[in-house]
Amino acid sequence: MTSELLDQALVEEATKKSGLIWVKGAGAPAARALWHVWHEGAVYLVGDGPGEQPLTGLADGGSAEVSVRSKDKGGRLVTWRATVSELNSGSPEWEAAVAELKGKRLNAPDGEEMPARWARECRVLRLVPAGSSLPLPAGSLAERPVPSPATTRRPVPAALPRLLARRRKRK
Template structure:
């Protein structure tokens, strides 16, 4: 007697993505996010701060903007955050976040500095005072349904023309001692 051929197994339905958990994991793993302001994305280093910490209310991303730090225009009440994979740089989540600038000399500002300070690479002496007098600490609190996420990515390439800056080379490259290397 021959055994009946087993039917082909139906593909298992995909489990829904837990966006809250994905957001927390991606935000903790990376140190750079992109903030879209007036349709232009700006890369920012940040520190992710979760719930349950007595120093802050989290979950939120805290960024330092201003003199001697990263430059960013004044933020509206809501911005779009783009979180990318640390492994391959691919876009994982695009979502809306509320912005709030923290006032110096408040407990929340002190808590943010306590979290941001150790994460700042090559921190100069007097960092806290410099931040207090010449920078803004902004809290970005994600909320709502993601604009893009696993299984719901835009088909657009998101390729844009590079923003024009004073650092752009507008003329021919300078003369080189010994000439330029020839291409083969």
């Protein structure tokens, strides 16, 4: 009983304090970093709409594996299984979740109109911890980033090393 309570406390505290969680849905090829809110014993996510994070592999009634990293060091603290449920827009639970999510959404293009857009175009998911935390892996789980149009790789400009060296000399 005590280890279950400690597991619950670790999952809750680590997830509350972390800005990102890594979520791997049942049908997803790899875990994906997602911003979230911890509210009333569960993680809430919004996405799958224009300009929002993709929620690949997360389906209503499905399961997911959530890894939480340390906010200061970036290392993995805990990994836990979750049951996924999709909230119906306009329900009291959806309204409470969106109120929390709205405060955490950075750089939203539509400000106060954001909840209405989420109701029309996005999904709000609830991930509830199921069971005890999973053991930490023995080795690295590093993977190549998921292809995205947001990532670009270009050579470093030829003048950049000289510009950086010049700044160091001035100080």
